[in-house]
Amino acid sequence: MADANGTLIKMEGVKKVFYTDEVETHALEEIHLEIKKGQYISIAGPSGCGKSTLLSILGLLDSPSGGSYWLNGQPVAELSTSERTRIRNREIGFIFQAFNLIGDLTVYENVELPLTYRGSGAAERKQKVQNALERVGMAHRLRHYPSQLSGGQQQRVAVARALVGDPLILMADEPTGNLDSKNGEAVMELLRDLHRNGATICMVTHDQRYANFADRSIHLFDGRITEETQEAHASA
């Protein structure tokens, strides 16, 4: 059903409840969402409204408490842990607010990581890593350690790491949150370029300027989608 009309992600009535010390937090309520291949969608809303929670469920880092979620036509609820791990590795690319590069690994090794976990051959890895780093303009820093890079450069490397495995979709949680505006804009430019070249992107941000980079903006409030806007320059 999904591929026919290009639907990559479909959520119906997804809920998420956290139980902590007898307090129930309804982080998400009745989320209905469809994301098509090639879309660039931004998720915005006030702090604590459930943006990260939604992204973590979309990215298979967490499971919903209720409702249904199909990824690429496959019902996610039925997946085993190892299948979820496999899908995270092959079909989803993550970009984090805190970059999350591993300090003991070089730029090259950080980017290589998803391919390593996939079990790709060395030659293939080398080629793909090189490619991904070229796409983010960091190919000249292969042997550097993250601590030797600026924040913007680190996030570019993180984007390369998300890209390297040719995922179906990139998930970014406030990718500019730790960057100054100049570096932030550079990263957003990078994402827009990727999008132009066909990448599907799902990005959390509360910066309205950056939300405008996307085709579609979703607004969350108290765990519900309150508003959805389509940008004029909707994708092809």
Add this chain to the structure above:
Amino acid sequence: MGILWLDLRHALRQLRHRPGFTAITVLTLALGIGATTAIFSVVYGVLLRPLSYPKPEQIVRLWEVDPAGHRMNFAEPNFVDLRAASNSFAAITETGGDEVTVTGGAAPTRVNAAVVSQDFFKVLGVSPVAGRGFSPEDQRQGAAPVLLVSHAYWQQYLGGAPDLSRFKLVADNHVFSVIGVMPQNFSFPDNTALWVPRDFFPPDTSRTAHNWVVFGRLTDRASLPQARAELDAIAHRLKQQYGQDTDMSAASIIRLQDAMTAQVRPALFLLLGAVGFLLLVACANVANLLLAQSAARQRELAIRAALGADRHTLVRQFLVESFVLCGISGALGVIAARWGVDLLVALAPKDLPRLDSVSTNLPVLFFVLCLTILLSVALGIFTAVRATSGDVREALAEGGRQQISGPRSQRFGRTIVVAQLATTMILLVGAGLLGRSLLRVLSVDPGFRTEHIVTMDLAFPALDHALPELPSDAEKAARVHEIDELFARLRGVPGVESVAGGDTLPLVDNSVSNGGFLILRPGQQPQSIEDFEKLGHNPSITGYADYCVASDDYFRVLGIPLLRGRFFDGRDTLDAPHAALINEALARKRWPNEDPLGKTIEFGNMDGDLRLLTIVGVVGDARNRSLETRPDPTIYVDYRQRPMRTTSFIVVVRTAQPPASVIAAAREILRDIDPNLPPHFQTFAQVFASSLASRRFNLMLVGAFAAAALLLAAAGIYGVMAYSVARRTRELGVRIALGATAGDVLRLVLGQGLGTTAIGVAIGVAGSLALTGMIRSLLFGVSAFDPLTLAAVTLLLAAVSLFACWIPARRATRVDPLEALRYE
């Protein structure tokens, strides 16, 4: 002073606020300090503590050295010549002695009696506390027999009575007057209870009868090397003068204390080294705990630094804390050491010399104090430097950085664990080698059996007391009759299968005598010992063998097989041609291509009976001296024909019954036959076990230290890995988010643990190869570089360390990938 007091209060509060950390640290250190102190107490008491005689460093022991370099006891004429010629000694003395049965005290008993020449007490610097010492009048042949008694004998058998003149003690058929009591705890040499003047007995004339142990006291001016040079010169001169008639061509001289402890020195140093390693392993754990603690206290340190504490102040704070920790541990360690010493003394093999001087005395406490201070300073400086170095500032800044700290930041903790594993490896290899040695010893075929045998050790009065005059046939017949009667009645005890006896029992200390024999044809029998010695100059007819007196069933009871000919039997009476059995080793050595049966040998130097012995049988080899030495050539004679050497006689009873009932019956029978003959009972299995006692003791201790080190090292690597996993939660979350499977994570963490282990093992193997050579003298049947031990220990250490890493690795696989999204 005020600041120190503040620091101290702060340190105590710190420790109180972290009771878990404090308890583990203190217990670990106390274990290390306690074990080290206990072993040091033994090493100090046995090896280092000065002998309790005046100027003990002047007291020396001397040996003859033959041209082949073998050390031997002195022959009396050589001693006499040496005494006359030497200027290095303020006093020099010879002693001999044996276990004797003494009657005349409260009960018959067996004690060691020392026969001592004139200057014995001058050498030691000891004199009687009651009565008088030997006068010149006492010290001549034919004098009225007198003796001195030990304080213990006086108390136990003479009731501590001040009037000594009442007592007459009978030993070896002489009636002695008691003239004095030696000081409490004086029992030199070898637990002696009675001292008798040498000159009471006729002098020895042979320069090859090595019967005398010689001690001397150097003059204030003489040094040991000087004395050695002088003695060598004298020995050399005597050799030139007497040629073949003397064995001595040089002399050996060693401080008495060193001579007494030479045997046990390697084992004690091994134990000290082993426990030192255990202490190092314990300290490594503590260092890692402290390191983790100081990491957790980075904020506190940062605040203190911000408030103006300079590095000195911080270092001092750490030192004070370390002193408090080590101080408490040291105090607990002393308590642990006191128990440890009691335990060690109880478990120690009986042949460990000077065991009575082992205690937690002042020098030992001083040792603990030094050790504690050393540890305090080392650990304090170590943590202070680590905690206040740039490293930590970097770590402090780490939180603000955007990349995740990885395992490299724990390089230091891991280095400690590597050292710990290497040390543990060395200990394990040591224990493994000792264990394999014990197994090898146990798997040796001793040539006899040990089960179901009760031994009864007797000390008859000497028959050769009047040498060179031989005992009369009537005296000999009486002894044979007494033994025969004992045998007959023991055979009647229910459950007894067979009874035999001999002057030698395998594995019993010092029970084997040996000497040179001659292979002669009938008719060549020498008429005197002088003739014997002349014939002995012809090497083609001489041999060297152990000489054992045995009864006919001796071989059946001990399971020593008959290979050719016959055992002793009813034919071998006092008047019949004297029969001998030889062991296979002698047959192979002396008659490799001939039938030894019917050959005649002359071994009269052993007991004065110059009648030839006819070989009537060949028996299997038995490891008489120890399981670890090859059987020596041995000649057995029949007690009915050669009863002279039955002074020490061991009856062996084969029975399937519980030993206790047989012992009770035998005690009864003996009391009936000869109430003045106190027996010692043991099962042969006990004899066998105690011959392995020191080996077991060393193995047990080194094994215990190695096991403790293994536990500590496992805890160490567990701690480091768990800490690392805890600190890497975020990194692991990212990896899992990026698609790392549980297997990937497990491999990552275990790989790191195993990497650490591999380095530790590699260094440990190198260390073992370097160090095990030092314990070669304690090994048996296994090379110091035994590959099997190394392989087994490597596997064990790898398995334990893998398991220790597996627990945190499992935890790592359960890290939530959501950690990756967390941002603080």
